[in-house]
Amino acid sequence: xxxxxxxxxxxxxxxxxxxxxxxxxxxxxxxxxxxxxxxxxxxxxxxxxxxxxxxxxxxxxxxxxxxxxxxxxxxxxxxxxxxxxxxxxxxxxxxxxxxxxxxxxxxxxxxxxxxxxxxxxxxxxxxxxxxxxxxxxxxxxxxxxxxxxxxxxxxxxxxxxxxxxxxxxxxxxxxxxxxxxxxxxxxxxxxxxxxxxxxxxxxxxxxxxxxxxxxxxxxxxxxxxxxxxxxxxxxxxxxxxxxxxxxxxxxxxxxxxxxxxxxxxxxxxxxxxxxxxxxxxxxxxxxxxxxxxxxxxxxxxxxxxxxxxxxxxxxxxxxxxxxxxxxxxxxxxxxxxxxxxxxxxxxxxxxxxxxxxxxxxxxxxxxxxxxxxxxxxxxxxxxxxxxxxxxxxxxxxxxxxxxxxxxxxxxxxxxxxxxxxxxxxxxxxxxxxxxxxxxxxxxxxxxxxxxxxxxxxxxxxxxxxxxxxxxxxxxxxxxxxxxxxxxxxxxxxxxxxxxxxxxxxxxxxxxxxxxxxxxxxxxxxxxxxxxxxxxxxxxxxxxxxxxxxxxxxxxxxxxxxxxxxxxxxxxxxxxxxxxxxxxxxxxxxxxxxxxxxxxxxxxxxxxxxx
Ligand code: M6R
Numbered sequence: 001x002x003x004x005x006x007x008x009x010x011x012x013x014x015x016x017x018x019x020x021x022x023x024x025x026x027x028x029x030x031x032x033x034x035x036x037x038x039x040x041x042x043x044x045x046x047x048x049x050x051x052x053x054x055x056x057x058x059x060x061x062x063x064x065x066x067x068x069x070x071x072x073x074x075x076x077x078x079x080x081x082x083x084x085x086x087x088x089x090x091x092x093x094x095x096x097x098x099x100x101x102x103x104x105x106x107x108x109x110x111x112x113x114x115x116x117x118x119x120x121x122x123x124x125x126x127x128x129x130x131x132x133x134x135x136x137x138x139x140x141x142x143x144x145x146x147x148x149x150x151x152x153x154x155x156x157x158x159x160x161x162x163x164x165x166x167x168x169x170x171x172x173x174x175x176x177x178x179x180x181x182x183x184x185x186x187x188x189x190x191x192x193x194x195x196x197x198x199x200x201x202x203x204x205x206x207x208x209x210x211x212x213x214x215x216x217x218x219x220x221x222x223x224x225x226x227x228x229x230x231x232x233x234x235x236x237x238x239x240x241x242x243x244x245x246x247x248x249x250x251x252x253x254x255x256x257x258x259x260x261x262x263x264x265x266x267x268x269x270x271x272x273x274x275x276x277x278x279x280x281x282x283x284x285x286x287x288x289x290x291x292x293x294x295x296x297x298x299x300x301x302x303x304x305x306x307x308x309x310x311x312x313x314x315x316x317x318x319x320x321x322x323x324x325x326x327x328x329x330x331x332x333x334x335x336x337x338x339x340x341x342x343x344x345x346x347x348x349x350x351x352x353x354x355x356x357x358x359x360x361x362x363x364x365x366x367x368x369x370x371x372x373x374x375x376x377x378x379x380x381x382x383x384x385x386x387x388x389x390x391x392x393x394x395x396x397x398x399x400x401x402x403x404x405x406x407x408x409x410x411x412x413x414x415x416x417x418x419x420x421x422x423x424x425x426x427x428x429x430x431x432x433x434x435x436x437x438x439x440x441x442x443x444x445x446x447x448x449x450x451x452x453x454x455x456x457x458x459x460x461x462x463x464x465x466x467x468x469x470x471x472x473x474x475x476x477x478x479x480x481x482x483x484x485x486x487x488x489x490x491x492x493x494x495x496x497x498x499x500x501x502x503x504x505x506x507x508x509x510x511x512x513x514x515x516x517x518x519x520x521x522x523x524x525x526x527x528x529x530x531x532x533x534x535x536x537x538x539x540x541x542x543x544x545x546x547x548x549x550x551x552x553x554x555x556x557x558x559x560x561x562x563x564x565x566x567x568x569x570x571x572x573x574x575x576x577x578x579x580x581x582x583x584x585x586x587x588x589x590x591x592x593x594x595x596x597x598x599x600x601x602x603x604x605x606x607x608x609x610x
Contacts, residue, residue: 001075001604002087002099003027004179005196006160006170008068008217009187012036016189017071018059020196021052026252026398026598026605027099027192028075031086034059035095036066037167043095047086051599068167070160072097075604078105079122089121091129093164094136098125099192100177101609103155128153132161143214143223146171150212156354156609158192158207170215174207177608178352178381181205181213181220183234188215193606194237194379195396205232206379235379239396251597253399253491257583258450261443263404264576266393267411268439275433279419283388289370290416291423295339296323297368299331299359300347301607303402303486304409308347309479310575311413318435318572319421328355329610332362344368349397349405350606351380358610360385374412376405390416399598400605401491403583406483407446410576414439438570442577445569449580455564456581459546460588462562466517469494470508471582472501473521474531476575480521484582491590491600501534512543519585523574524550535561548581550574 003024007013017034025032032055033047044064048054052073072087078101079085087097102108105124108131113119117130131152135145142163156176163169172179172190182189182197182204189197190213194204207213210225211232224230249255271281279287296315298308308325315323322339328346332355344363346356351373360382364371373386376394383389392408418435421427427435463469469488473481478500485496499508501520512518518538522531535555538545545561550568557563569577590597 001028001077001606001608002192003073003196004070004097004099004158004160004190004192006070006172006190006215007187008168008170008215009184010067010217011187012065013067013069014059014064016200017069018052018056019199020191021055021071021073023198024191024193024196025052025073026400028073028604029599030074030076030081031083032071032073033086033088034064034069034071035088035090035162036064036069037162037164038066039167041164041167043164045088045090045095047083049081049083049086068162068170070095070097070162070170077101077609078124085121085123087125089123089126089129091117091126091133094129094133095162095164096125096129096132096159098128098157098159099608100157101155102127102153102157104153108152128157128159136163142166142169142171143212146173147212147223147227150175160190168216171212172207172215173212175210176354179207180379181207181215183220187217188220190215194239198237198239202237204235204237204379206235206384207232251399253401253403253587253597256397256399256403257580257587259395260404260407260580261446263394263408264411264443264446266395267408268415269393271415272436272439275436277415277418277422277432277436279422282390282416282419283372286388286419287423289343290420292341292369293321293343293420293424294341296321296343296345297339297363298323298325298345298347299328299356299363300325301328301353301355303406303483304347304349306479306483306486307406307409307413309482310410310476311417313476314414314417315420318427319417319424320426321420321424328353328359332359336366338367341369344371346371346373346375346382346386347409348373348382349376349402351375351377351382352606352608354608354610357381357385374409374416376408398605400600400603401487401586401597407576407579411439411442414573434570435572438573441570442573445567445577446580448567449577450584452564452566452581453584456584457588459562459564460585460592462544463494463517463589464592466515467495468511468516469496470511470516470518471496471498471521472504472518472534473498474501474527475525477521477523477578480575480578480582483579484519484521484586487583487586488589490603491586491597492593492595493601494589501531504534504537509537509541512538512541514542514544517544517546520545520547521578521582522547522549522553522555523571523578524553524568525571525574528553548578
């Protein structure tokens with residue numbers, strides 16, 4: 001969850017480190033710190049509670065210079081957010097930053113205290129600093145000391161070490177938390193996400209699980225988990241350099257909501273013709289694998305889970321393939337039965353979500369016919385560890401609240417469903433044409449949904465003083481309501497729940513009063529009349545209704561009921577379309593409430609710890 005940046009160069013690296021942290025701030029933002037060593041072996045460390053800007057201001061006021069350095073932005077796990085708990089942590093000449101959790105930190109802490117080490121912080125990270133310092137005393141190299149240290153650590157970590165007496169190098173270990181090495185000319189870098197380094201390089205090398213690497217200005221040497229020297233593939237990144245900029249927008253979330261037409265175009269590019277899906281574009285051996293699929297098991301967390309829940313209706317309803325969707329943190333800890341010819345699909349924006357990754361690793365041993373990931377970050381752990389990856393190509397998503405990742409996941413899954421249905425003959429050429437044409441129409445229709453921004457902004461005012469909100473939907477719009485509720489609670493801190501509208505009378509109806517706005521997702525489909533009955537149940541009890549309805553659905557504004565009348569779109573893609581006004585609603589409510597939209601309290605973008 002935390003962000004790490006490191007650099008070894010001839011020039012001063014402070015600016016590079018701080019700029020890298022700014023780009024990683026979405027990974028954690030309760031405190032930040034930097035440590036640099038200069039050619040005379042002087043180490044300077046600056047840490048601040050709060051955002052990276054606090055650190056940047058502090059660094060600007062002091063004379064902080066050095067050619068080798070590490071930096072960190074923190075999402076607290078062990079120990080409250082404070083300057084003392086902020087990274088880097090120091091033990092003698094050793095300085096450390098760490099992302100992840102050291103599960104056995106307590107026994108290690110006791111052992112190190114017995115050896116005479118005094119702990120400054122409550123963090124698990126500080127044990128790494130002292131352990132490396134201890135092992136360094138009897139090791140020929142810093143890499144050897146880190147190797148010995150890594151052998152004693154349990155849990156997940158990406159950790160980087162600098163030795164004040166040896167400022168020519170950084171050493172880094174990866175076990176469960178991503179680390180990417182950025183290759184420069186006469187200088188090298190590392191980070192927990194390539195985004196941090198796009199201003200200095202385009203060439204990247206991803207460390208594998210168990211790798212320990214040494215980085216100097218001229219070289220990168222890597223030893224794998226078996227202690228063998230290895231080379232890792234160098235990947236040229238084509239990620240947008242300005243992905244870290246908000247441009248004309250006030251927030252990244254707003255920018256990402258408005259980027260959805262372009263993102264969707266990119267998702268579909270090269271994957272569909274005018275009227276059919278190009279099955280081969282889904283992945284190597286897709287043709288063979290998809291023709292055998294009899295069951296789909298989707299595993300994901302958060303927003304990605306919600307998109308899986310929505311896609312389940314397509315897998316079963318269009319392709320006739322049974323589909324289960326499960327939260328990764330539940331799946332990984334239960335005994336499950338693998339169905340015959342079951343395709344495992346992990347869904348993830350980041351590709352680094354710890355629970356999803358652990359579930360994938362577990363499932364790979366349990367006889368699934370193949371493990372596929374639908375993911376937005378190439379080179380991420382899920383992409384590398386799955387049998388094949390279908391990239392969503394949404395572009396970098398920085399806002400902690402996921403938006404374009406969700407709609408592009410849905411579009412990717414609709415193409416996948418169509419491919420499977422085509423292979424198993426559940427979808428004929430005419431249906432395929434209808435689906436593909438509906439997908440093609442989406443970017444323009446999403447533009448139309450975005451044009452409701454002002455109308456939705458006006459509606460948001462009604463929610464600002466409310467403590468609770470209910471979202472209702474039926475069928476595939478129930479997961480869309482779930483996603484809307486997640487967005488609202490995440491960025492506005494208003495308690496929001498989603499219910500399948502038919503469930504109302506089984507309990508939640510008791511909550512309805514004038515202080516509980518009820519948002520309804522109301523497309524013009526087979527369930528419309530049923531949904532209208534549910535709306536009446538709310539009205540009859542004095543509930544305040546906000547109905548996002550198809551213009552042909554026949555809703556009329558009456559007292560206690562406001563209508564947002566939306567253009568009709570093809571029923572198959574309508575769940576993607578209806579997501580957008582929901583995103584705008586949450587965004588505008590959060591704006592009125594004055595919350596930190598892009599970095600809501602207590603959260604981080606990529607949840608790389610359990
Ligand atoms: O990167 P992933 O899609 O695997 O992330 C899963 C969740 O952590 C993520 O969707 C989270 O729920 C978002 N903050 C929701 O907006």
